[in-house]
Amino acid sequence: MTHPNMLEIRDLHVYFRGYEGVSRVLDGISLNVGRGERVGLAGETGCGKTVTMKTVMGVLKIPPAMVPHGEVILDGQNVLEMSAKQLLQIKGTRISMIFQDPMNALNPVFMVGEQLYDVIRFAQGDSGTGRKRFGTEIHDRAIAALEEVRLPDPERILRSYPLELSGGMRQRVLIAMALVNGPSFLIADEPQTALDVTIGAQILDLLSELVRTKGISVLLITHNLGVIQETTERVYVMYAGQIAETTPTPVLFKNPKHPYSQGLLASVPRLTGGEIAEGIRGTVPDYTVAPSGCRFHPRCDYVMSICSQRKPPSFPVEPDHYVGCWLYGKEGGSK
Amino acid sequence: MEADESALPLEGSKITITSWMAFKDKIGRGWYRFRRNPISLAGGSMVLLVILLAILAPYVTPYPRHAGAFTDFSSTFQAPSGSHWFGTDEVGRDVFTRVIFGYRVSLMMAVVVLGLSVPFGVFLGLVAGYFSGRIETVIMRTTDIFLALPPLVMALAICSAFTPTIEKAMLAVASIWWTWHCRLIAGITRSIKTEEFVQASQAIGSSHARILFKDILPNCASALMVKITLDAGFVILVGAGLSFLGLGVQPPKPGLGTMISYGAQHLPMKWWLTVFPSLAIFFLILGFNLLGDGLRDMLDVEAEGI
Amino acid sequence: MKFTYFFTRRLFHSILVLVGLSILIFIIARILPGDPARLALGPFASKENVAHLRHEMGMDKPLHLQYVAYIKGIFHGDLGLSFQTRRSVSLDIAHYLPATIELVMASIVWVLVIGVPFGVLAGRYKDSWLDNLSRVVAFIGVAVPPFVVGLMGQLIFSYGLGILPTTGRLSLLMPPPPTRTGFLIVDSLIAGNFTALGDAFVHILLPSFAIAMTGIGQIARLTRGSVSDVLGKDYIEAARAFGIPDRYVTFKYMLKPSFIAPLTILGLTFASELGNAFLVETVFGWPGMAKYGIRAILRKDFNAIMGIVLIIGLAFVVVNFIVDVLAGYVDPRIRIREEE
Numbered sequence: 001m002t003h004p005n006m007l008e009i010r011d012l013h014v015y016f017r018g019y020e021g022v023s024r025v026l027d028g029i030s031l032n033v034g035r036g037e038r039v040g041l042a043g044e045t046g047c048g049k050t051v052t053m054k055t056v057m058g059v060l061k062i063p064p065a066m067v068p069h070g071e072v073i074l075d076g077q078n079v080l081e082m083s084a085k086q087l088l089q090i091k092g093t094r095i096s097m098i099f100q101d102p103m104n105a106l107n108p109v110f111m112v113g114e115q116l117y118d119v120i121r122f123a124q125g126d127s128g129t130g131r132k133r134f135g136t137e138i139h140d141r142a143i144a145a146l147e148e149v150r151l152p153d154p155e156r157i158l159r160s161y162p163l164e165l166s167g168g169m170r171q172r173v174l175i176a177m178a179l180v181n182g183p184s185f186l187i188a189d190e191p192q193t194a195l196d197v198t199i200g201a202q203i204l205d206l207l208s209e210l211v212r213t214k215g216i217s218v219l220l221i222t223h224n225l226g227v228i229q230e231t232t233e234r235v236y237v238m239y240a241g242q243i244a245e246t247t248p249t250p251v252l253f254k255n256p257k258h259p260y261s262q263g264l265l266a267s268v269p270r271l272t273g274g275e276i277a278e279g280i281r282g283t284v285p286d287y288t289v290a291p292s293g294c295r296f297h298p299r300c301d302y303v304m305s306i307c308s309q310r311k312p313p314s315f316p317v318e319p320d321h322y323v324g325c326w327l328y329g330k331e332g333g334s335k
Numbered sequence: 336m337e338a339d340e341s342a343l344p345l346e347g348s349k350i351t352i353t354s355w356m357a358f359k360d361k362i363g364r365g366w367y368r369f370r371r372n373p374i375s376l377a378g379g380s381m382v383l384l385v386i387l388l389a390i391l392a393p394y395v396t397p398y399p400r401h402a403g404a405f406t407d408f409s410s411t412f413q414a415p416s417g418s419h420w421f422g423t424d425e426v427g428r429d430v431f432t433r434v435i436f437g438y439r440v441s442l443m444m445a446v447v448v449l450g451l452s453v454p455f456g457v458f459l460g461l462v463a464g465y466f467s468g469r470i471e472t473v474i475m476r477t478t479d480i481f482l483a484l485p486p487l488v489m490a491l492a493i494c495s496a497f498t499p500t501i502e503k504a505m506l507a508v509a510s511i512w513w514t515w516h517c518r519l520i521a522g523i524t525r526s527i528k529t530e531e532f533v534q535a536s537q538a539i540g541s542s543h544a545r546i547l548f549k550d551i552l553p554n555c556a557s558a559l560m561v562k563i564t565l566d567a568g569f570v571i572l573v574g575a576g577l578s579f580l581g582l583g584v585q586p587p588k589p590g591l592g593t594m595i596s597y598g599a600q601h602l603p604m605k606w607w608l609t610v611f612p613s614l615a616i617f618f619l620i621l622g623f624n625l626l627g628d629g630l631r632d633m634l635d636v637e638a639e640g641i
Numbered sequence: 642m643k644f645t646y647f648f649t650r651r652l653f654h655s656i657l658v659l660v661g662l663s664i665l666i667f668i669i670a671r672i673l674p675g676d677p678a679r680l681a682l683g684p685f686a687s688k689e690n691v692a693h694l695r696h697e698m699g700m701d702k703p704l705h706l707q708y709v710a711y712i713k714g715i716f717h718g719d720l721g722l723s724f725q726t727r728r729s730v731s732l733d734i735a736h737y738l739p740a741t742i743e744l745v746m747a748s749i750v751w752v753l754v755i756g757v758p759f760g761v762l763a764g765r766y767k768d769s770w771l772d773n774l775s776r777v778v779a780f781i782g783v784a785v786p787p788f789v790v791g792l793m794g795q796l797i798f799s800y801g802l803g804i805l806p807t808t809g810r811l812s813l814l815m816p817p818p819p820t821r822t823g824f825l826i827v828d829s830l831i832a833g834n835f836t837a838l839g840d841a842f843v844h845i846l847l848p849s850f851a852i853a854m855t856g857i858g859q860i861a862r863l864t865r866g867s868v869s870d871v872l873g874k875d876y877i878e879a880a881r882a883f884g885i886p887d888r889y890v891t892f893k894y895m896l897k898p899s900f901i902a903p904l905t906i907l908g909l910t911f912a913s914e915l916g917n918a919f920l921v922e923t924v925f926g927w928p929g930m931a932k933y934g935i936r937a938i939l940r941k942d943f944n945a946i947m948g949i950v951l952i953i954g955l956a957f958v959v960v961n962f963i964v965d966v967l968a969g970y971v972d973p974r975i976r977i978r979e980e981e
Contacts, residue, residue: 092884104875119883161973480661483954485916495938603800613789621784
């Protein structure tokens with residue numbers, strides 16, 4: 001079964017019911033990740049990146065979350081319609097993930113080996129009730145997985161508790177866990193932010209190399225444009241639960257179209273000098289009373305009357321470049 | 336709430352208070368939340384009601400003379416009725432009146448015990464947390480020793496050295512109660528003494544006393560308020576226990592624990608002698624606990640040992 | 642290796658607490674009240690008699706020597722003579738202690754069997770009716786004095802419904818099983834006497850519950866908080882994301898870290914239950930140490946008081962030591978933090 005795209009998100013809406021009312025966190029986003037493609041999802045903290053990720057992973061808690069509309073097609077199957085059993089079968093083996101904070105993503109009271117063994121064991125269809133099957137085989141695979149992420153002395157690592165390892169080592173362990181069962185799709189949620197800059201860079205390099213050699217499709221979620229530039233081929237810019245712009249990564253940095261992308265790039269300080277970075281005025285909106293139409297309109301310098309009335313569709317400006325902004329639509333003028 | 340970081344604004348982030356004024360401000364904001372929380376409101380009202388009844392006991396009770404060594408053998412063991420809401424006891428005294436007067440003793444116990452032990456424990460806690468090293472070790476090991484016995488047993492042991500009166504019981508409980516506050520405050524002090532505003536204060540040459548009482552103590556105030564409220568209930572519980580065992584309030588004074596202990600001899604026929612004082616104790620302690628729980632939410636306290 | 646270090650440190654700490662406690666109790670029982678010999682003999686005893694007793698009790702020596710003598714005695718199992726029973730305090734305690742330990746153990750069972758699962762469910766299904774119920778139970782548990790729970794239990798189950806006995810460890814006409822351990826439940830099991838076993842069981846239900854009430858509420862709330870805390874952790878989500886089945890995640894990856902917090906306060910729960918036993922034994926006429934202790938206190942039987950307090954302190958220290966070591970065993974964070 002080969003579906004052209006590894007992941008297709010179509011018009012996904014995710015709402016949360018809370019004390020303050022209904023938060024419309026995702027307001028119809030669409031997103032594709034091709035086979036073997038490395039795609040970035042960029043946006044500020046709180047724009048809905050993590051919710052997108054959780055929806056794809058099928059770990060969104062419903063309720064308080066609800067998905068009034070939309071599809072998440074992973075390798076030809078709709079994740080939202082999968083049974084718990086089906087979801088379990090694809091996790092780890094077809095789809096896996098790298099977590100943001102390696103300090104918290106490993107269980108502190110179990111040895112690394114025990115956690116890694118379980119990950120390997122269940123992928124082989126072990127129900128967990130019987131005695132441990134393939135004892136040495138599991139051990140060998142665990143060692144191989146740790147060697148692959150260049151951890152020295154893997155035997156010792158297996159017998160260590162997470163808190164005996166450094167942050168970088170823990171993230172390597174987590175990468176080993178994510179990749180050990182050979183997934184074809186990987187979600188990475190800011191895998192470098194919780195680490196020192198140099199360690200984070202090493203982790204990213206390692207990750208890029210591994211996914212390239214294994215041909216794994218990647219959705220990399222981050223607020224760090226530098227990371228997007230270095231590690232992805234295509235990028236989605238997200239603002240407040242809407243996709244603002246999608247384009248091949250280099251194009252975004254040369255020729256951003258959406259006013260939000262422009263503002264975002266302008267706010268990145270450059271080492272080459274030049275004018276002082278400017279921010280975008282205003283703040284990310286409250287999702288219970290999100291702005292109507294294009295959610296960016298209250299902060300936009302080019303706002304038009306239509307912006308607050310209707311949500312803009314994705315307008316193509318070039319073959320691979322789509323912008324969710326009325327400036328590029330038929331109704332709107334050009335900039 | 337889980338899911339997205341966006342779903343909640345920056346709530347729950349720990350804010351360090353740098354002065355007493357900031358603490359007052361925190362109380363103000365907390366009061367707003369408090370008023371909307373039915374549980375803490377209920378707790379507060381229960382406590383307030385009991386305090387008012389206790390203060391006004393001679394005026395609000397139907398038979399204030401029954402609070403002492405009064406006898407009326409014509410009306411012993413009367414079941415609850417319109418004229419005696421909670422019935423009468425073995426010498427004809429009105430149980431309702433005695434319960435309200437019993438509240439006086441209970442509240443007095445809480446006030447005296449906490450009034451003595453809190454300042455002492457807080458001071459030692461500040462010192463232990465702020466000056467590490469030998470002072471800290473000595474103080475903390477001492478609290479360990481006091482905590483090696485259940486409060487009630489420790490109080491019993493201390494009481495045993497004296498003739499049993501309620502005043503001695505209060506002193507006995509106070510002499511062990513400081514350990515809890517000491518440990519609480521020491522823990523908070525230890526964690527905030529490394530914060531920048533404390534170091535800044537040290538850098539500009541503030542005295543230790545100033546740092547302890549002007550910089551660190553305000554940061555303990557919220558936790559302390561919650562602790563004291565919850566403790567009031569707990570002290571009353573221990574006091575009732577001591578009285579129940581005959582080491583607290585001595586008859587004919589009305590103590591809730593004492594009344595229950597005497598009433599228990601007449602179970603099950605004269606049930607009102609036990610049931611009403613029991614309910615009264617439950618009501619007061621529950622009030623303090625609900626109030627303390629509400630305060631904890633209101634002031635956003637998460638310290639260990641509460 | 643690491644664990645040995647942790648273990649020794651804890652052991653040393655426990656011994657230190659015990660020594661401190663013995664000094665404290667020595668001060669309370671021997672120094673505060675004034676002249677124990679005079680107190681023991683009463684105000685009308687002759688001076689010679691008092692002096693004689695003082696000598697006999699070693700109280701004419703300096704205080705620190707008295708303390709040393711007392712500690713030496715303890716190591717020989719000698720806690721002095723009880724004034725009220727005219728027997729060795731050690732014998733009295735050996736006679737009364739098992740009943741109390743059995744009672745407190747039964748109440749710990751209540752806490753573990755009701756409090757912990759209740760807390761786990763309340764934390765797993767937060768804000769459900771079960772969660773709210775656990776909150777109510779916790780509030781009631783903390784606010785009702787144990788002796789009131791006992792009395793109300795008697796009123797309802799013994800006097801009202803007539804299904805549980807009011808007092809004692811066994812029915813009056815029930816011949817007790819031969820004493821082996823002093824724990825009636827264990828003894829009747831050894832003897833294979835199931836009638837006695839059932840009778841002992843029925844007798845221990847109410848008093849142990851009365852003692853456990855506070856602990857049930859506290860442990861349930863603590864477990865609940867711990868579980869809901871752990872459920873929000875990344876590592877639970879990570880385990881699920883890596884394809885480990887939900888049920889397995891819950892039972893292995895969630896429960897173990899969740900149990901650490903309740904485990905660490907189990908020592909305190911045990912202590913407060915020992916304290917509660919003093920109240921509840923009185924209500925139920927339970928022939929245990931608490932009752933003996935209260936009598937000792939009311940009659941100023943200082944050797945007995947010191948003995949009881951030391952035994953309770955010892956029990957507390959031992960239980961806490963076990964709990965600490967267990968927690969250190971379960972949670973590597975505890976023992977590694979200790980080394981730093």
